[in-house]
Amino acid sequence: xxxxxxxxxxxxxxxxxxxxxxxxxxxxxxxxxxxxxxxxxxxxxxxxxxxxxxxxxxxxxxxxxxxxxxxxxxxxxxxxxxxxxxxxxxxxxxxxxxxxxxxxxxxxxxxxxxxxxxxxxxxxxxxxxxxxxxxxxxxxxxxxxxxxxxxxxxxxxxxxxxxxxxxxxxxxxxxxxxxxxxxxxxxxxxxxxxxxxxxxxxxxxxxxxxxxxxxxxxxxxxxxxxxxxxxxxxxxxxxxxxxxxxxxxxxxxxxxxxxxxxxxxxxxxxxxxxxxxxxxxxxxxxxxxxxxxxxxxxxxxxxxxxxxxxxxxxxxxxxxxxxxxxxxxxxxxxxxxxxxxxxxxxxxxxxxxxxxxxxxxxxxxxxxxxxxxxxxxxxxxxxxxxxxxxxxxxxxxxxxxxxxxxxxxxxxxxxxxxxxxxxxxxxxxxxxxxxxxxxxxxxxxxxxxxxxxxxxxxxxxxxx
Amino acid sequence: xxxxxxxxxxxxxxxxxxxxxxxxxxxxxxxxxxxxxxxxxxxxxxxxxxxxxxxxxxxxxxxxxxxxxxxxxxxxxxxxxxxxxxxxxxxxxxxxxxxxxxxxxxxxxxxxxxxxxxxxxxxxxxxxxxxxxxxxxxxxxxxxxxxxxxxxxxxxxxxxxxxxxxxxxxxxxxxxxxxxxxxxxxxxxxxxxxxxxxxxxxxxxxxxxxxxxxxxxxxxxxxxxxxxxxxxxxxxxxxxxxxxxxxxxxxxxxxxxxxxxxxxxxxxxxxxxxxxxxxxxxxxxxxxxxxxxxxxxxxxxxxxxxxxxxxxxxxxxxxxxxxxxxxxxxxxxxxxxxxxxxxxxxxxxxxxxxxxxxxxxxxxxxxxxxxxxxxxxxxxxxxxxxxxxxxxxxxxxxxxxxxxxxxxxxxxxxxxxxxxxxxxxxxxxxxxxxxxxxxxxxxxxxxxxxxxxxxxxxxxxxxxxxxxxxxxxxxxxxxxxxxxx
Numbered sequence: 001x002x003x004x005x006x007x008x009x010x011x012x013x014x015x016x017x018x019x020x021x022x023x024x025x026x027x028x029x030x031x032x033x034x035x036x037x038x039x040x041x042x043x044x045x046x047x048x049x050x051x052x053x054x055x056x057x058x059x060x061x062x063x064x065x066x067x068x069x070x071x072x073x074x075x076x077x078x079x080x081x082x083x084x085x086x087x088x089x090x091x092x093x094x095x096x097x098x099x100x101x102x103x104x105x106x107x108x109x110x111x112x113x114x115x116x117x118x119x120x121x122x123x124x125x126x127x128x129x130x131x132x133x134x135x136x137x138x139x140x141x142x143x144x145x146x147x148x149x150x151x152x153x154x155x156x157x158x159x160x161x162x163x164x165x166x167x168x169x170x171x172x173x174x175x176x177x178x179x180x181x182x183x184x185x186x187x188x189x190x191x192x193x194x195x196x197x198x199x200x201x202x203x204x205x206x207x208x209x210x211x212x213x214x215x216x217x218x219x220x221x222x223x224x225x226x227x228x229x230x231x232x233x234x235x236x237x238x239x240x241x242x243x244x245x246x247x248x249x250x251x252x253x254x255x256x257x258x259x260x261x262x263x264x265x266x267x268x269x270x271x272x273x274x275x276x277x278x279x280x281x282x283x284x285x286x287x288x289x290x291x292x293x294x295x296x297x298x299x300x301x302x303x304x305x306x307x308x309x310x311x312x313x314x315x316x317x318x319x320x321x322x323x324x325x326x327x328x329x330x331x332x333x334x335x336x337x338x339x340x341x342x343x344x345x346x347x348x349x350x351x352x353x354x355x356x357x358x359x360x361x362x363x364x365x366x367x368x369x370x371x372x373x374x375x376x377x378x379x380x381x382x383x384x385x386x387x388x389x390x391x392x393x394x395x396x397x398x399x400x401x402x403x404x405x406x407x408x409x410x411x412x413x414x415x416x417x418x419x420x421x422x423x424x425x426x427x428x429x430x431x432x433x434x435x436x437x438x439x440x441x442x443x444x445x446x447x448x449x450x451x452x453x454x455x456x457x458x459x460x461x462x463x464x
Numbered sequence: 465x466x467x468x469x470x471x472x473x474x475x476x477x478x479x480x481x482x483x484x485x486x487x488x489x490x491x492x493x494x495x496x497x498x499x500x501x502x503x504x505x506x507x508x509x510x511x512x513x514x515x516x517x518x519x520x521x522x523x524x525x526x527x528x529x530x531x532x533x534x535x536x537x538x539x540x541x542x543x544x545x546x547x548x549x550x551x552x553x554x555x556x557x558x559x560x561x562x563x564x565x566x567x568x569x570x571x572x573x574x575x576x577x578x579x580x581x582x583x584x585x586x587x588x589x590x591x592x593x594x595x596x597x598x599x600x601x602x603x604x605x606x607x608x609x610x611x612x613x614x615x616x617x618x619x620x621x622x623x624x625x626x627x628x629x630x631x632x633x634x635x636x637x638x639x640x641x642x643x644x645x646x647x648x649x650x651x652x653x654x655x656x657x658x659x660x661x662x663x664x665x666x667x668x669x670x671x672x673x674x675x676x677x678x679x680x681x682x683x684x685x686x687x688x689x690x691x692x693x694x695x696x697x698x699x700x701x702x703x704x705x706x707x708x709x710x711x712x713x714x715x716x717x718x719x720x721x722x723x724x725x726x727x728x729x730x731x732x733x734x735x736x737x738x739x740x741x742x743x744x745x746x747x748x749x750x751x752x753x754x755x756x757x758x759x760x761x762x763x764x765x766x767x768x769x770x771x772x773x774x775x776x777x778x779x780x781x782x783x784x785x786x787x788x789x790x791x792x793x794x795x796x797x798x799x800x801x802x803x804x805x806x807x808x809x810x811x812x813x814x815x816x817x818x819x820x821x822x823x824x825x826x827x828x829x830x831x832x833x834x835x836x837x838x839x840x841x842x843x844x845x846x847x848x849x850x851x852x853x854x855x856x857x858x859x860x861x862x863x864x865x866x867x868x869x870x871x872x873x874x875x876x877x878x879x880x881x882x883x884x885x886x887x888x889x890x891x892x893x894x895x896x897x898x899x900x901x902x903x904x905x906x907x908x909x910x911x912x913x914x915x916x917x918x919x920x921x922x923x924x925x926x927x928x929x930x931x932x933x934x935x936x937x938x939x940x941x942x943x944x945x946x947x948x949x
Contacts, residue, residue, distance in 0.1 A: 004604050011600060254478075258471040301506050313507045316498035319593075329509050351494055355487060362483035369476040378468055385475060396482050405489045 006067045010324035013064050018321045018352055020057045024050060024112060025356040031105050032363040050108050051092050054115055055085035061119040061325060068123075068326050077126070084118060084133065091140060095434075099147065103437040106367045109360050110430055113415035114423075116357065120345055121418055123326055124337055128418055135420040139427030146203075146428045150383060150435025155211045157224075164228045167204045170197040171235035178239070186241040196421040198236050198244035203428050205232060205251055206386035213259035214379040222260075242287075243411035247394055249273055254389045255382055294407040307334045311343040311402050315354065322350030337418040339410050342402045357416075361395040364388065371437045384436040387429040496769055502593075503585045505578040510587045514552050514575045515542055521554070521590040522612035524570055524582060526621040527649075527828045532557060532570050533583065554583070556659045564656045565628035568672040569619060569826070572659040580670065582617065582826065585774060589613050589830045594838065603833070613838060616828040618647040626943045627652045630936060636920035637673035637805040638936070640944060643813035643906055643913040645843040646822030648773075649949060650940075651806065653677070676776045678802035679919050682888030682929065683738045684902045685797030687815065687858060690735055692758035693746050694854035700746075701857070704728050711741035713792040718744055721887070721928070735861045736869035738885065740796045747795030748788065755795070756782040762811055762849045763821065764803075770846075772826040778803040797886060808904050808917035810846075815862065816882075816906035816913045819855035821846045862905065866934075873934035874905060876942055881907045883916075883937065885929035899923040903933035907941050910948055916940060 027050050062081020066074040088111055096104055114136060122129035155163075174197060178185045187194050212225035229252045236244040249269075257266045280287050289304050297305030297312070314333045317323065330336045330344035346354040368388025372381040391414050398417075401408035412422040502510075512521060512535075524533040533556050540551035554573045556563035571581015579587065588594050592612040595603075603610040627638045631654050640650040653673040657665060671677060693700045709725030710717050718740050720726060726739045734742035747755055760766065764780040781800045782791070793799035806824060814821035823844040830839040850858075862882035865871040870885045883905020890898050901923055906915040918933040918940070 008601050008604050011597060011604075254475060258468065258475050261467045261471055298504070301504075309504070309506065312497075312501045313504055313509075316494065316501040317507065317509050332508055351498075355490060358483060358487045358490060362480060362487075365476065365479045365483060369472055369479070373469060373472050381468060381472065385472060389475075389479070392479055392483070396486060400486055400489075403486075403490055403493060405486065405493075 003070065006064075007324070007327060009067055010064060010327050013060070014321050014324050014350070016060065017057065017325065018350055020053060020060075021349065021353050021356050024053050024057065025359055027053075028105065028109055028112070028363055029359065032366050051089060051111070054108070054112050055088055058088070058115045058118065059085045062122065064325055065119075065122055077122070080122075080126075080129075088115070095143075099434065099438050101438050102147070102434045103367055103371055106364065106371075106430065106433060106437075109363055109367070110415055110427070113357070113360055116345060116349075117341065117416040117418070119325070120330075120341055120348070120416075121337060123348070124330065124344075128337060131420075132418055132423070135423040136427075138420065139423045142424050142428040143431040143434070146431025147435040147438065150380075150432050151438055154379070155207055157211060160208045160211045161224075163204050163208055164224075167201045167208075167228070167232060168235065170201055170204075171232060171239070173197055174239055175235070186236070186239040186244065193420070196419075198239065198241050199421040199425040201232060202244075202247065202251070202390050202425060203432070205229075205248060206255070206383060206390060206429070206432065209252065209255040209259075209386055210379050210382035213256055214382060216260060219262075219265070222256075240286075241410075243394075243397065243409040246397060246409055247390060247411065250393045251386055251389050255386045258385055259378070259382055290407050290409075294401075294404060297404065307340070308402075308404055308408060310334065311340050312404060314340075314343040315346040315351070315403065318347040318350050320351050322346075322348045322353065324348065335410075338412055339398055339408075339417065340402055341413055341417050342399050345416075358399060361392055361399075364395075365392045368392070368433055371433055375436050375439060377439070380436045380439055384433050387432040391426060391429050499588065499771065500585070500774070503579075503587050505580065505584050507587075510579075510591050510593075512552065512554065512573050512575055515544075515549060517552050517609060519591045519610045519612055520552060521573060521583075521587075522592070522614045524590070524615045524617065526617055526619050526624075527647075528620065529616070530621045532566055532617070532619075532621065554659075559660050561658055562625070563660055564658050565625045565652070566619070566621070567656045567659045568653040568670075568674065569617070569624075569651045570659065572662065574662060577662045581672070582615065585772070586615055586827065589615050589827075589839070594830070595832070599832065611833055613833070614831040616831065618642075618649065618825055618828045618841065619651065620649050620947060620949075623940075623944055623947055623949075624650040624652060627940055628654075628656070630939055634920050635922050636918070637677060638919075638940065639674050639806050639809035639917045640940060641809050641813055641824065641915050642909075642949070643816040643915040644822065645841070645912065646810075646813070646825045646846070647828070647841065647843075648806075648809075648824055648826050649914070649944065651675075651826075673919075673921075674805045675773060677804060678776060678778070679805070679900050679902075679921070680888035680890060681797040681801060681803045681808065682886035682900065682902055683740075683797055684808060684884050684886030684904050684929075685795070685801060685803075686735060686738065686743050686886075687811065687862070687884050687904075688759050688762055688764075689743050689747055689750070689755065689795050690731060690858055690861070691762070691815075691850045691854060692750055692755050693731065694857055695758060695851050696750060696754045697746075700731055702730070703746075704730055705734065705739070705742045705745050707734075707739050707741045709741075711744050711792075713744060713748065714788045716789045716792065718792060718796065732861045732864060735884070736864045738870050743795045744792045747791055752782045752786050752791055755791075756780065758850065761847060762814065763807055763847070764801075768807075770823055773806075773824060775806055775824070776804050778807050797888060805917045805919050808902070808919070809915050811849075812883075812904040812906050812917060813913075813915040814849040815855055815858050816915050817855075818852050819848060819850040821849045866905065870928075870930040871903065871905065871934045873930060874903060874938040874941070876907070876938055876945075879907050879941070879945060881905060881938065881941060883934065885934055887928040887930075889925075897925050899925060899927050901927055901929040901932040903929050903937040905937055905941075907945070910945060914941065914944055914949055 059081045063078050066077035118129050121132050174186050174188050177188050186198050233245050233248050293304045293308055297308035301309045310333045325348050328347040333340045333343050336344050372384035375381045394411050394414055397409050398411050398413050400406040412419055414426040520535050536555045538551050539548050542549040571583040573579045573583040590612045627650050637653045641648045651674045655669050657669050707726035709723050710719040720740045726737050729739050759780050764778050768775040779802050794801050823846040828841050829837045832838050866874050866881045866883050871883045874881050874883050886902030888900040901920040903918045906913055916937050918937045920932050
């Protein structure tokens with residue numbers, strides 16, 4: 001009988017959840033288009049209450065999951081929900097007080113996505129959510145560290161050579177010591193913890209590119225960065241980590257073009273990438289399998305098309321507002337807690353929630369680029385843009401793959417998917433963005449030429 | 465850096481465009497395909513669990529309320545728990561051999577063999593997934609097991625069984641539909657199977673030929689060429705062609721059936737006697753673009769997405785460069801053009817319905833637990849296939865085919881039957897030639913126009929559409945008219 005009671009409560013709560021999700025997304029959307037100057041940063045301003053709705057979402061989802069227990073209401077689950085909620089409020093307010101000029105809306109978007117992850121992971125298995133919370137705390141340390149690092153330390157070419165060496169060592173580790181998981185050899189394990197070095201190298205990549213491309217030099221003077229980009233991509237290809245290779249390539253192309261407007265190199269690199277993909281399509285069977293599964297997952301549903309077909313079935317099983325939390329069958333979807341978590345969210349929270357999540361990532365684009373635009377220092381602007389590209393195109397790659405828009409490439413969904421390397425890296429990238437944001441505000445407060453900046457920001461705000 | 469700000473804005477546009485594309489694709493693909501994905505027979509969420517069902521699937525009935533499929537309870541020994549337990553399974557038409565007549569259209573839902581047909585595609589209704597919130601909560605509180613809804617099909621069981629009888633041991637398919645509403649009254653595919661016993665399934669017996677069988681249309685395709693000519697060529701009705709029994713296009717000669725020469729023919733006469741030369745000549749005058757445009761208006765090369773059934777696309781390879789010889793072959797329905805029987809019935813319907821093609825309908829209504837209809841049939845225009853005046857002219861020509869031409873065998877006393885025969889010749893590579901015999905047509909009917917498509921497969925040489933398919937169509941029309949349609 002208790003399972004029926006849970007089903008009825010969950011069916012009812014769908015309306016509450018979808019209302020909250022739409023409300024939070026719309027409020028974030030309304031604020032995302034404002035520029036800094038319009039926001040009232042002295043008091044809590046126009047959007048301080050969003051965090052409370054997010055916490056209510058988290059706590060009520062955990063309260064519902066507490067009912068899922070067959071032996072009655074599980075107080076422990078409800079308690080975790082409340083503690084996690086309070087932790088979010090503390091985290092948000094601590095950052096707000098320590099760095100009053102940071103882009104708080106970005107933090108709110110990131111926290112919302114993380115809350116989706118916590119709810120789904122607890123629903124799969126409470127232990128997963130608990131580990132994820134640890135990773136989130138570690139990620140917040142990384143966030144803090146990278147705010148300070150980006151703000152205080154200015155990289156130069158010499159220092160970047162050290163980072164290049166570090167990146168190469170990190171990428172070589174899994175090739176030498178790694179174990180193979182799902183056909184890719186991109187993990188190493190240290191004292192029982194599995195790490196994915198290719199995730200951390202993304203951060204290094206962004207710093208290196210920003211350092212080398214900040215000045216419009218001749219092609220020859222950019223050469224070390226080019227060689228490094230090539231070596232890094234080659235090393236992740238050797239690990240058979242296609243997702244990372246694709247992301248490194250995106251980061252390189254976008255940052256390089258933004259810095260230099262050099263169409264020729266971009267076209268050459270793009271051409272090389274196309275040639276490379278065509279060649280690898282013909283050379284490697286596992287890539288052919290992926291492309292075929294993308295073209296028609298239904299033809300060989302039991303083998304090649306299994307992942308995508310079950311992901312699509314899961315998404316369409318929820319309907320507009322979902323089956324209700326805890327009433328879907330996410331276990332059917334392969335890799336449901338990492339790469340395919342989007343499909344399981346769509347199943348239990350509905351198609352509308354999936355749409356809202358796509359919207360949240362799009363708003364990271366808006367906030368990230370506007371941080372880059374505000375900063376007049378090319379190095380900082382490139383850093384912010386690189387971090388934005390890394391975060392959002394990763395989300396685009398995995399969501400596009402899960403809904404069969406593009407061939408599936410195994411990358412995690414930033415902030416939502418289960419996994420420590422992914423969570424820490426993603427939050428570190430947010431740290432880079434926030435570090436640039438703080439700096440931009442400092443500039444504009446001390447700078448005399450205030451008027452112009454203000455106008456440009458306004459124009460940008462309206463233009464979008 | 466001067467260009468930086470401009471470039472950053474460009475970057476913003478590119479990244480945002482990527483996400484807008486993602487969101488648009490997400491909405492588009494789910495709007496059109498989510499019901500099909502959900503109904504996929506690999507979806508374990510809607511599998512009938514025989515021992516502990518969460519939901520008992522609802523009944524399937526025909527349009528007059530005759531029971532086609534139901535869920536039966538039985539006490540059986542559970543091999544896992546070694547206890548006597550209630551076992552649930554689906555039973556079709558009383559569980560006997562007569563269920564063969566509805567096997568393809570209704571399909572099956574079996575914990576071992578999966579799902580097919582209506583049992584698969586309409587699983588949303590049968591399992592009650594469309595129920596409103598309060599109904600689902602009510603069932604959870606007051607019923608020991610939740611129940612699905614009853615699905616009424618547009619099929620008439622009496623007509624369906626009659627067609628199954630007259631088809632006998634022939635391979636092939638028959639579709640009868642209401643030309644003005646798109647309701648499918650009968651849809652038979654032979655050979656068939658017994659959905660109550662799925663143990664000995666061999667070959668392509670599970671294939672529903674009506675919706676998934678692709679057949680070469682033969683001369684039936686000439687109605688598309690005629691429609692295109694009437695829509696595109698001026699004074700086509702006055703155009704006279706001198707048939708010498710064979711027409712030469714490039715390196716290939718196409719002769720009329722039996723090498724007969726028809727002499728001076730206009731369009732009406734050409735369609736009546738099914739003169740190949742006339743249509744090769746007309747298709748050459750039309751050119752491939754215009755013919756392709758008309759054929760696509762009739763649904764060729766279209767990815768059919770209908771809510772009630774799955775229908776394979778009918779390929780017409782006229783895109784890109786097409787040789788004269790190939791165009792000539794396609795104009796008489798040979799070559800690489802292929803079509804499903806249901807699509808042919810839709811084409812006949814479109815002509816009967818003055819050029820408007822209706823969406824094929826299979827769901828008559830969905831009735832909830834309390835007897836209230838939740839979904840009712842809503843006729844829906846699929847597309848405008850041809851001009852009204854042209855459709856009227858073709859109707860007259862097709863009447864002439866049955867009155868005096870190749871379709872005489874379909875004529876009925878007291879009713880003006882119209883139609884077109886077709887015979888597609890298929891060589892299987894070993895010099896042996898098999899025929900596919902076609903008849904498509906329509907009759908005014910008691911209430912609204914009825915359309916039919918008949919195809920018989922793998923007949924020996926000499927068995928033409930006029931000789932084999934047309935008399936069958938006549939009989940089936942008579943039965944349908946006797947039943948009051």
